[in-house]
Amino acid sequence: xxxxxxxxxxxxxxxxxxxxxxxxxxxxxxxxxxxxxxxxxxxxxxxxxxxxxxxxxxxxxxxxxxxxxxxxxxxxxxxxxxxxxxxxxxxxxxxxxxxxxxxxxxxxxxxxxxxxxxxxxxxxxxxxxxxxxxxxxxxxxxxxxxxxxxxxxxxxxxxxxxxxxxxxxxxxxxxxxxxxxxxxxxxxxxxxxxxxxxxxxxxxxxxxxxxxxxxxxxxxxxxxxxxxxxxxxxxxxxxxxxxxxxxxxxxxxxxxxxxxxxxx
Amino acid sequence: xxxxxxxxxxxxxxxxxxxxxxxxxxxxxxxxxxxxxxxxxxxxxxxxxxxxxxxxxxxxxxxxxxxxxxxxxxxxxx
Numbered sequence: 001x002x003x004x005x006x007x008x009x010x011x012x013x014x015x016x017x018x019x020x021x022x023x024x025x026x027x028x029x030x031x032x033x034x035x036x037x038x039x040x041x042x043x044x045x046x047x048x049x050x051x052x053x054x055x056x057x058x059x060x061x062x063x064x065x066x067x068x069x070x071x072x073x074x075x076x077x078x079x080x081x082x083x084x085x086x087x088x089x090x091x092x093x094x095x096x097x098x099x100x101x102x103x104x105x106x107x108x109x110x111x112x113x114x115x116x117x118x119x120x121x122x123x124x125x126x127x128x129x130x131x132x133x134x135x136x137x138x139x140x141x142x143x144x145x146x147x148x149x150x151x152x153x154x155x156x157x158x159x160x161x162x163x164x165x166x167x168x169x170x171x172x173x174x175x176x177x178x179x180x181x182x183x184x185x186x187x188x189x190x191x192x193x194x195x196x197x198x199x200x201x202x203x204x205x206x207x208x209x210x211x212x213x214x215x216x217x218x219x220x221x222x223x224x225x226x227x228x229x230x231x232x233x234x235x236x237x238x239x240x241x242x243x244x245x246x247x248x249x250x251x252x253x254x255x256x257x258x259x260x261x262x263x264x
Numbered sequence: 265x266x267x268x269x270x271x272x273x274x275x276x277x278x279x280x281x282x283x284x285x286x287x288x289x290x291x292x293x294x295x296x297x298x299x300x301x302x303x304x305x306x307x308x309x310x311x312x313x314x315x316x317x318x319x320x321x322x323x324x325x326x327x328x329x330x331x332x333x334x335x336x337x338x339x340x341x342x
Contacts, residue, residue: 088318088319088320088323089316089319089320089323090314090315090316090318090319091314091315096319096323096327099327100326100327100330103327103330104330107330107334110334110338111334111337114337114338114341114342115341117342118341118342121342133282133285133286137278137279137282140278141275141278144271144274144275144278145271147309147313148267148268148270148271148274148313150313151267151270151312151313152267155267240315243313243314244314247309247310247313247314248314250309250313251306251309251310251314251331254302254305254306254309255302255306255331255334257302258281258285258298258299258301258302259338261285262281262282262284262285262294262298263285263294263295263298263299263338263342264342
């Protein structure tokens with residue numbers, strides 16, 4: 001019996017020895033847990049600032065500076081692998097990366113147009129005179145109105161007023177459709193007047209630049225339709241990303257319009 | 265400045281650009297003024313409608329810098 005008791009105690013002692021490191025580990029875990037508990041409210045605060053702008057006023061909805069400052073702490077804890085540069089842009093990193101890429105693409109195209117025009121100011125000027133600047137003005141008003149409605153839609157969506165968000169995004173889509181309608185009318189006129197790709201250097205550039213822009217507007221209209229159809233189910237950041245894409249179509253047109261219609 | 269004010273400003277600047285191009289100012293100033301106004305409209309849309317003002321300064325510099333450099337190049341080139 002004694003031998004059995006000793007053997008049992010010996011097993012318990014061994015077990016205790018095995019448990020001891022675990023106990024040390026659990027103490028470390030506890031200490032880490034306390035650290036995490038201390039940082040959790042800060043992270044939560046940051047997350048609230050970053051993800052729920054609807055609870056703030058209109059002007060503050062996108063300030064997000066505080067949340068951005070907290071983000072590196074989150075990255076250090078391993079919970080958020082991204083820093084403020086990547087997490088901060090309203091709508092997310094990827095939509096802004098796309099905006100920069102598109103601006104670069106259109107910028108290169110317009111710069112090439114400019115250098116080409118510089119070598120033949122008379123020819124390009126004559127081409128530009130063939131365009132109806134009033135069509136360009138009306139289309140600019142359509143896109144600006146559409147962009148304003150889109151900005152209102154994003155604001156209403158962040159305030160969780162989905163009915164108004166849907167109504168305004170549909171208004172933005174109507175603005176886009178009106179733009180497409182007038183652009184189609186203008187294209188038809190140019191086509192009938194044999195002012196198509198290859199008819200002159202100016203019109204080659206005109207069709208390439210505006211055609212590329214029209215393709216973006218078409219994609220934007222599909223995005224607006226999706227935003228309207230699923231307003232309640234789309235996260236605020238994704239909704240804003242859709243808005244950023246639509247505004248990108250605006251800002252590209254804001255550069256195309258004066259270059260093609262006004263200054264030559 | 266709320267979205268309605270920005271929208272009103274954008275419309276006013278668009279009308280002004282059109283007027284300048286139609287001969288409101290001497291021809292030598294047209295390109296600089298029209299491109300300058302296009303740059304201002306670009307910055308208004310990006311900062312107010314696209315909320316670029318809330319983004320990291322790298323994004324602000326890249327996007328705003330593009331508009332400024334682009335407009336300046338055209339104003340100087342043509």
